[in-house]
Amino acid sequence: MKIFLDSADIKEVKEAASWGAIDGVTTNPSLVAKENTDFFELLKEICETVDGPISMETTSLDAEGMVNEGRTFVKLHPNIIVKCPLTKEGLKATRALSSENIRVNVTLCFSANQALLAAKAGAYFISPFVGRLDDLGTEGMQLIQDIRQIYDNYQFETEILVASVRHPLHVLEAARIGADIVTIPFKVLDALVKHPLTDRGLDQFMKDWDKLPDSIKRPPSIDARS
16 A cells, blocks of 8 residues: 655655655645645645646636646656646546546545546546544444455556555554555654564664673774775
């Protein structure tokens, strides 16, 4: 399963990329607005930092506007994926852009029926929002299971990109179900790394190492001529 970072914070993007932990980045208007900086320059810097799909969402509400924005986005960098909302206009835009071989991430998906329509429209990615469904008292990960079954039944090539991830358990469940991608905020990515037993074990290793005399911890001398 591929892991994307859900962020427009270039510091977070660079830090996550330095771990070798992410395969792409997703952004949206809300994330970009938090950075309060030149939008296109930020997008280009993210593309130059991570060699993988970089999703950016259109802000038009009509299909024509989404298509025009999408065409502008993809001129910036070949890794750009255009995000369109799962509305009637968004589906129209997805059909038009995909017919031009422009990859589309259909976002704000909350039902398996919506995901079916997005795949038929030519979506490259479908982004179901599991956390927001959980907030309403439903089981968000059940949606991922339903989409996985439908896409497998009919051999749709649309990749399932699990979004609105709130905690590491969402990541684990997505991987078990067989989602193609999970996109996560930096705090969740950071939590994936941490485990108290890892910290405890490393602390004990260092304490034991420190007990040894320096004379037996020196590396062997290496003859530069050998």
